Amino acid sequence: MEQRLDEAVSLYRALGDETRLRILQMLVGSEVCVCDLAGELEIAQPLLSHHLKTLREAGLVQARRDGRWMHYSLDPEVVEGLGGALSKLASDHRERGAPDIKCC
Amino acid sequence: MEQRLDEAVSLYRALGDETRLRILQMLVGSEVCVCDLAGELEIAQPLLSHHLKTLREAGLVQARRDGRWMHYSLDPEVVEGLGGALSKLASDHRERGAPDIKCC
DNA sequence: GAGTTGTATCAAGAATCGTTGATATGAGAG
DNA sequence: CTCTCATATCAACGATTCTTGATACAACTC
Numbered sequence: 001m002e003q004r005l006d007e008a009v010s011l012y013r014a015l016g017d018e019t020r021l022r023i024l025q026m027l028v029g030s031e032v033c034v035c036d037l038a039g040e041l042e043i044a045q046p047l048l049s050h051h052l053k054t055l056r057e058a059g060l061v062q063a064r065r066d067g068r069w070m071h072y073s074l075d076p077e078v079v080e081g082l083g084g085a086l087s088k089l090a091s092d093h094r095e096r097g098a099p100d101i102k103c104c
Numbered sequence: 105m106e107q108r109l110d111e112a113v114s115l116y117r118a119l120g121d122e123t124r125l126r127i128l129q130m131l132v133g134s135e136v137c138v139c140d141l142a143g144e145l146e147i148a149q150p151l152l153s154h155h156l157k158t159l160r161e162a163g164l165v166q167a168r169r170d171g172r173w174m175h176y177s178l179d180p181e182v183v184e185g186l187g188g189a190l191s192k193l194a195s196d197h198r199e200r201g202a203p204d205i206k207c208c
Numbered sequence: 209g210a211g212t213t214g215t216a217t218c219a220a221g222a223a224t225c226g227t228t229g230a231t232a233t234g235a236g237a238g
Numbered sequence: 239c240t241c242t243c244a245t246a247t248c249a250a251c252g253a254t255t256c257t258t259g260a261t262a263c264a265a266c267t268c
Contacts, residue, residue: 008125009125012117012119013116015112015113016117016119017225018110018113021109024193025193027197028193029196029199029201033244038245044227044229046229046247052245052246065235067244069244079193080191080194082187083186083188083189086186086187087191088187089129089187090183093131121255138214139215149214149215150216150217150259153217156216169265172264173214174216
């Protein structure tokens with residue numbers, strides 16, 4: 001539980017940046033190499049590399065070297081897991097929703 | 105699209121903190137007043153208030169005043185919406201997944 | 209009204225994160 | 239082996255964000 005919470009925090013933190021969300025959107029459907037990411041997102045190369053590292057460390061993406069090029073791809077299980085956890089939170093809330101539990 | 109991205113960023117940023125995730129877990133199922141939150145989470149009162157403000161501004165929770173007490177509750181639609189967006193990302197990825205789109 | 213209680217805001221220090229430029233690594237080309 | 243290219247790491251700065259203590263506000267009690 002503690003560990004899950006920590007993991008969730010690092011996932012959400014990784015998602016909490018516009019550049020990184022745009023990277024994830026570009027990765028939907030297929031592997032993309034860093035050069036293509038750099039072409040579309042107009043940011044400095046070391047910065048892109050840094051954001052990719054954040055996504056990698058959170059487990060949201062995977063990297064694969066192909067000669068000189070690095071290809072990044074989405075890990076759909078991690079994304080799905082997080083989405084499912086949020087949906088579960090919402091449905092648990094609606095189910096357990098006892099209308100009038102007051103506390104004070 | 106731009107606006108959605110910004111909104112998503114602020115939601116994920118709000119979720120990217122252990123204390124705030126614990127608050128959300130406590131809010132599953134029923135309204136909780138600040139005094140109860142303060143009792144369980146062992147943090148200073150102004151800090152709790154600050155985290156609640158962050159959650160409020162992101163739209164994840166709603167506040168209701170009842171006399172001297174403030175009661176906070178989850179907004180399940182926002183949570184569900186975000187969970188659905190993540191799940192959609194994952195399923196889009198698996199569907200569109202053309203196996204060999206190389207770029208470089 | 210004055211006092212008390214629950215919560216929010218403010219100001220300031222500490223820690224973290226995003227950004228940049230310089231440099232390093234790793235792999236193919238010549 | 240050297241050169242070049244794609245990407246990663248490092249060091250430093252600026253900007254947010256977390257945290258704390260002091261204070262303000264809002265509502266109830268007396």
